[in-house]
Amino acid sequence: MANIDFYEVLGVDRNATPDEIKSAYRRLVMKYHPDVNKDADSTQRMTEINEAYDVLSDPKKKQKYDMYGTAGLNETPGSGGYGEGFSSNMNDFFRQSGFSNSGSIFDDIFSAFSGGNTRQQYRTKPMGRPGSNIPFTTDVTFKEAIQGKKIKINLDRFVVCESCGGSGAKKGTTPDTCSTCKGGGYVQQQQQSFFGVVNSISECPTCGGTGKVIKDKCPDCNGFGRIRKESTIELDIPPSIPEGTRIRYPGYGNAGINGGAVGDLIVSVRFKQDTRYIKDGSKLIYKCHIPFTKAILGTTVSIPTIEGSEKMKILPGTQSGEEVVLKGKGLPNKRNRRDDMVVRIVVDIPASKSLNKNQRKALEELDQSLSLN
Numbered sequence: 205m206a207n208i209d210f211y212e213v214l215g216v217d218r219n220a221t222p223d224e225i226k227s228a229y230r231r232l233v234m235k236y237h238p239d240v241n242k243d244a245d246s247t248q249r250m251t252e253i254n255e256a257y258d259v260l261s262d263p264k265k266k267q268k269y270d271m272y273g274t275a276g277l278n279e280t281p282g283s284g285g286y287g288e289g290f291s292s293n294m295n296d297f298f299r300q301s302g303f304s305n306s307g308s309i310f311d312d313i314f315s316a317f318s319g320g321n322t323r324q325q326y327r328t329k330p331m332g333r334p335g336s337n338i339p340f341t342t343d344v345t346f347k348e349a350i351q352g353k354k355i356k357i358n359l360d361r362f363v364v365c366e367s368c369g370g371s372g373a374k375k376g377t378t379p380d381t382c383s384t385c386k387g388g389g390y391v392q393q394q395q396q397s398f399f400g401v402v403n404s405i406s407e408c409p410t411c412g413g414t415g416k417v418i419k420d421k422c423p424d425c426n427g428f429g430r431i432r433k434e435s436t437i438e439l440d441i442p443p444s445i446p447e448g449t450r451i452r453y454p455g456y457g458n459a460g461i462n463g464g465a466v467g468d469l470i471v472s473v474r475f476k477q478d479t480r481y482i483k484d485g486s487k488l489i490y491k492c493h494i495p496f497t498k499a500i501l502g503t504t505v506s507i508p509t510i511e512g513s514e515k516m517k518i519l520p521g522t523q524s525g526e527e528v529v530l531k532g533k534g535l536p537n538k539r540n541r542r543d544d545m546v547v548r549i550v551v552d553i554p555a556s557k558s559l560n561k562n563q564r565k566a567l568e569e570l571d572q573s574l575s576l577n
């Protein structure tokens with residue numbers, strides 16, 4: 205399936221209701237139906253319209269399409285399991301354009317599907333079917349989120365079959381041109397519909413739209429051009445990662461069938477808990493407990509920051525609940541900066557039982573002298 209914007213094909217917006225989608229479809233069928241419309245590319249338009257409607261009218265397919273674009277619709281044999289576990293909360297997509305530490309270059313995940321000449325690609329259907337993306341979740345500490353991290357992960361995925369180089373044809377042979385569609389990948393069909401007999405173009409059932417058939421299958425991959433293999437790969441999690449980031453590693457997903465494009469690995473970065481802080485978005489709150497005497501007299505405390513610690517002066521007469529902001533000492537935020545850390549002073553009053561006789565006496569004297577003022 206090609207990378208094509210189905211919403212654009214149907215001329216509806218992304219929030220369109222099922223009824224709106226349905227009526228947009230009907231309108232377009234009336235307009236582009238080859239029986240009515242004699243333009244040369246009306247059949248092609250109808251194919252696209254049917255394809256778009258097929259996806260957008262099916263809640264399950266629609267959801268996948270909304271999440272991954274057309275790549276999400278290419279369910280491939282044996283790839284089950286990988287598509288699962290992806291939450292639909294995909295607000296924060298990031299994409300890394302390489303694997304080296306070339307700074308963090310992110311862009312929107314859907315940029316991969318919004319190329320300028322998608323229609324062109326549609327007409328020249330490539331050999332094979334693209335492999336699916338692989339989702340993966342990794343946990344990082346706050347410090348790792350700031351400084352970046354190398355991770356090693358075990359991936360059980362489809363890789364290109366080395367024996368046949370991905371073609372699926374036995375070594376020394378090549379795939380033949382499909383005789384059903386003469387290599388075009390599409391066949392014309394007549395169907396009965398609510399508009400009468402409809403001539404439509406659909407994917408060739410013999411070759412699955414690739415235009416090629418394999419007579420002698422590669423014995424290693426059984427003609428699929430890919431095999432399942434477990435391997436360990438090392439990835440760079442770049443520095444300055446906001447929580448919930450998804451990073452795309454192009455080409456590290458499942459290999460396609462019969463030489464189709466390799467999918468991507470999409471790593472979701474999850475933050476490990478850090479019980480020292482209260483987290484408020486990317487702002488961290490640290491509760492700094494000081495005895496009431498120090499609050500009165502002033503002191504210096506050591507504040508644990510993500511990277512280490514920082515000395516901080518507590519002025520004489522500091523009240524419980526006062527806050528000091530440590531600028532830029534919090535977590536990375538989406539504006540590619542670091543948020544603040546807030547030190548909140550908590551003045552501890554000792555329980556009366558915990559005081560010994562002398563301490564009590566000293567306090568009574570203090571109380572007396574304060575009352576006299």
Ligand SMILES: [Zn+2]
Nearest residue numbers: 365368422425
């Ligand atoms: Zn093979």
Ligand SMILES: [Zn+2]
Nearest residue numbers: 382385408411
């Ligand atoms: Zn064919």
